Amino acid sequence: MTVTELAVMAEWALVCVVFLAGPFPAAPSQQVPVLLWSRESSLWNLQTGIHNGHITTDIQLGHYLEPALMKGPKNILLFLQDKLSIEDFTAFGGVYGNKQDSAFPNLQSIVESSPSSLVLPAVDWYAANILPTYLKEKLGVSPLHVDQSTLLELKLNESVPSLLVVRLPYASSTGLLAAKDVLRANDEAIGQVVSTLKSEGVSYTAVLTALRPSRIMKESSFAVGNVGRQLLATAQPTPDYPPxxxxxxxxxxxxxxxxxxxxxxxxxxxxxxxxxxxxxxxxxxxxxxxxxxxxxxxxxxxxxxxxxxxxxxxxxxxxxxxxxxxxxxxxxxxxxxxxxxxxxxxxxxxxxxxxxxxxxxxxxxxxxxxxxxxxxxxxxxxxxxxxxxxxxxxxxxxxxxxxxxxxxxxCAAFFSPGIWMGLITTLLFVFILTYGLHMLMSLKTMDRFDDPKGPSIAVPHTE
Missing domain, CATH: 2.40.160.110 (Porin)
Known part of the structure; x- marks a missing residue:
């Protein structure tokens, strides 16, 4: 899945992703996106995927992380951004795959060329805050905060686990141009770090996520099978299984x-x-x-x-x-x-x-x-x-x-039976009201009256 295609999908479906290590009571509408990719092939090919609108639980997330942590490379690269929302991919991901207009050209190329990649739709954003702790417990090593310069000085051993954390900022200004410039700078940093590891011949598994969303979404989820028009319809529970x-x-x-x-x-x-x-x-x-x-x-x-x-x-x-x-x-x-x-x-x-x-x-x-x-x-x-x-x-x-x-x-038509019933009823009442007003406006007062002082009318009575 490319970043641009993810953005197009998110424009209509608003799906998000995050990693979770334990249950936390939080608002379901606050979610952050997460992308995974690895130089090791076939890590997630046999995994059951996530359908559009599904919110991944902590237990399900553990199943998705297990192949990367158990069978994947020992070097885990965590790109942790301060704030990120799926709307950022929508607004700054380029149009129809145009990388020149995108704020994520390096990320798009990396995900497309990676032997294994995975995008999980929607987990609570609180999980991203404890993701370094979760990975630390699973790998048995302390996280090491690095950037491109310190990464060149490291001598990574593929047989020894390592957790490398790269912190990425987000725009402090609310302006779109400022946000796009920061996201483009973060994308360049991701590209430089990945290029450094590639030049050193180091195998790795990378994770991109954020500590909190840059925007709070108003809709918590869109269930698969119900992304079409549901006017005058009653929501029904949606089964929780992938396609x-x-x-x-x-x-x-x-x-x-x-x-x-x-x-x-x-x-x-x-x-x-x-x-x-x-x-x-x-x-x-x-x-x-x-x-x-x-x-x-x-x-x-x-x-x-x-x-x-x-x-x-x-x-x-x-x-x-x-x-x-x-x-x-x-x-x-x-x-x-x-x-x-x-x-x-x-x-x-x-x-x-x-x-x-x-x-x-x-x-x-x-x-x-x-x-x-x-x-x-x-x-x-x-x-x-x-x-x-x-x-x-x-x-x-x-x-x-x-x-x-x-x-x-x-397949549902825009005018459902309920809408037609409402329109016809409304038109009927409008017709009755219009007819009544027309009748009232057509009433005229009499311009002649009988003279009460004149002779009365005599009606002869016959037996």
């Missing part, structure tokens, strides 16, 4: 899938595959592939129904559309394979710009849930016996950066 990820040949995620419910019906036998998909260990991704044009995510569940395997295959493709002036990806079809039979579901409405993810509350073949999946199964397989239902569905098959979804293109 399914398929790694490319470079051992980086290239396809992400997430949902709160995955259910299939085969020959009128319904099976819930949610736990096996996201928290189980027996799901197989063999048959999946990804490139710049096509992506296939294959999920195989052994002994799913009647002791036979069940396979779900999602076929995505990317094409350039001249009308919009940019590429879009489409979920062409979903295949449900069981017992030698293949049920095909078309999904023409599941599409989004190539740098977005797609999210929808329901992607289902059931008419009750909108029928975004259209059955294209042969006559030998009755459609009512083969069904697929997914709730809070989110998928991304192109331009994936780490284990976090890009900004979601939601």
């Amino acid at each position: 399914v990820a398929f790694n490319s040949s470079r051992n980086r995620p290239c396809i992400l899938l997430w949902a709160t419910n995955v259910s299939v019906t085969v020959n009128e036998v319904q099976v819930d595959l949610t736990s096996r998909t996201f928290t189980g260990s027996d799901v197989n991704l063999d048959g999946s592939l990804c490139n710049d044009i096509n992506a296939v995510l294959a999920l195989t569940y052994p002994n799913a129904i009647k002791q036979q395997p069940l396979t779900l295959r999602f076929f995505l493709s990317q094409s350039f559309y001249r009308v919009s002036g940019r590429p879009w990806f489409t979920l062409n079809q979903v295949e449900l394979i069981h017992g030698g039979n293949v049920a095909v579901f078309l999904a023409p409405q599941v599409n989004a710009p190539h740098n977005y993810s797609f999210h929808c509350q329901y992607v289902s073949s059931w008419p009750t849930f909108g029928s975004l999946l259209v059955s294209n199964t042969s006559k030998d397989l009755p459609s009512f016996k083969w069904q697929l239902h997914m709730a809070d569905f989110q998928i991304q098959g192109f331009n994936v950066t780490g284990m976090a979804f890009s900004y979601a293109s939601d």
